[in-house]
Amino acid sequence: MTMETVIPETEVFIVGTGPAGASAAALLSSYNIDNMVINKFSWTARTPRAHITNQRTMEVLRDLGVEAEVMKLASPWEYMGENTFCTSLAGEELGRINSWGTHPQRKADYVVSSPTRVCDLPQNMMEPLLLRAAVPKKTKVKFDTEYLGHVQDDDGVTIDLLDLITGQKYQVRAKYLIGADGGNSRVVSDLDLPLEGKMGVAGSMNVVFEADLTKYVAHRPSILYWTIQPGSEVGGIGMGLIRMVRPWNKWLIIWGYDLKDGPPDVTEEMATDIVHKLVGDDTIPVRIDTTSVWTVNDVHATELSRGRVFCMGDAIHRHPPTNGLGSNTSIQDAFNLCWKLALVLKGQAAPSLLETYDPERAPVAKQIVKRANDSIELFNPIFKTLGLLDTQDPEQMQKNINSIKDATPEGQEQRAALKQAIDNTDVIYNAHGVEMNQRYASSAIISDGTPEPAFQRDKELYHQASSRPGANVPHAWLVKNGRRVSTLDLCGKGGFSLLTGICGKAWVEAAKKVGDSLGINIAVHIIGPGQTYDDPYGDFARLREITETGVLLVRPDFMVGWRANRHTASATEDLYTALSSILGRSDEKIHAARTDQNLDEHAGIPLKDEWI
């Protein structure tokens, strides 16, 4: 008897259960799309890795319905910000900078920008949480499964896999493939995506350990403590980072190594010694959990997809952890792509919608890789003002550091220069604009002809809300039955939304006609007194940048796709044109049909089979 080979099928196949792959699985599941996700290892990330979770990512997690669970597990914002430079935790402080928006003058910027809060959730806790959100719905997960390669054709992708337990090779057939397979992405190599930059620009080692450091840190809560120790046996200048994993008994030290010497063999003894030196107390009991080495990269892909295969996360942006952008950007890549895949797979959008992933996300990849690498350079002025670059002699370095306490003109100058150098790291630690000011330009963003408004403040440091197409829908607190609801809560969940005012009621009729015509649901929310959602603070009226009869068309990823300043006689037509363009359905056939007849007669124009 011969066994017939059955090739399992799924709609979207995802390589990698990291932040990118796991969030893609959860999002696709939430949109009711069958997907399969694999990991070559037996479980999700075992080490804490990325941790800072910014507000844009929290908005994605809110849309997924897991924000409350994340907040429950995460270390809260209040524990994150007393970023300290010191000679050791037990030693002298050299300076501090309030980080992640925790300075009293910055807090309001963060609070008004989003219904969500920054928090700190280590990657080894985030990944299972995302998979838990995915699996009960439409996701199948397979561990111990290695991606070997793929072939795509007109109808789909055939993926070659290796079961690492049985040693058997097999194939899966999918309509689309996502390469979320990290910084050494095989999918990116197979697609031969163009990469710019350089891999391996510096060496780093991670030491994860348990130690109760409450007495050294609880009075100055932070996720980062920078220690500068000339003469330490490893790491040149001797700058090491002690990063909080769980307050205040689980930690990760990041320590550099010289790439010329190759990765060190980090023994438990060596790791314990590094911990004791950086803490400055060798009586503290320490349990080493794991050690690992990794390299700092400076690479971004300029193209992110080919045909039916899309790459995301570290696969397309590889950079150091400075600014904490890795996992955040990975999750946001998934948020951009997954609703598009869902609509195409449901036959509601043309495949050309998927071509907007590259122009929308490639600039973000480039921007964050540059930001994270430029940020590393901002540490040099700190070393310089401490006199660490002028000599190789550790004793002289220590003397140079000590001179910041001198009551001399030189001491005074050095103190001011050090404070300035630390303040200049603001763009690492409070880069709210980098996190929040994404602006997309593609065929899925329909311009209203207005020019891009200039940023009023530094665009890397400060978020500037805008309702111009290509920007995130501004967050404003509305009120429903006495309770606060964000404008974001009226949008998302895989659907398009229209936000308008009381005088814009005519959009309800327009949305119905256009929705029927295109075969999609469009949620319409009229915001004002006596409506389901009121705007008692007037924040939405201030932020919407359109008249009360106008409308914002919000895409499922919270991006404004189109807006109209007022309701006019051609409103239905304009909405139809905008939405069909976003969906890639403004092809000649539909247009020809549409110009011939009235919109009402075109309810449910079918998508061509071959589009899917």
Ligand SMILES: Cc1cc2nc3c(=O)[nH]c(=O)nc-3n(C[C@H](O)[C@H](O)[C@H](O)COP(=O)(O)OP(=O)(O)OC[C@H]3O[C@@H](n4cnc5c(N)ncnc54)[C@H](O)[C@@H]3O)c2cc1C
């Ligand atoms: C050791 C280490 C320490 C880090 N520390 C920090 C940090 O301190 N702070 C910070 O901000 N960032 C850190 N990062 C970076 C951060 O973890 C990444 O930005 C983030 O994980 C990117 O998510 P991703 O989903 O794109 O990729 P990854 O998290 O790398 O996930 C890739 C996934 O693909 C799977 N995979 C890869 N190849 C295959 C294959 N052929 N077949 C099947 N599965 C495959 C992997 O097993 C994994 O599940 C660190 C990264 C590493 C490796």
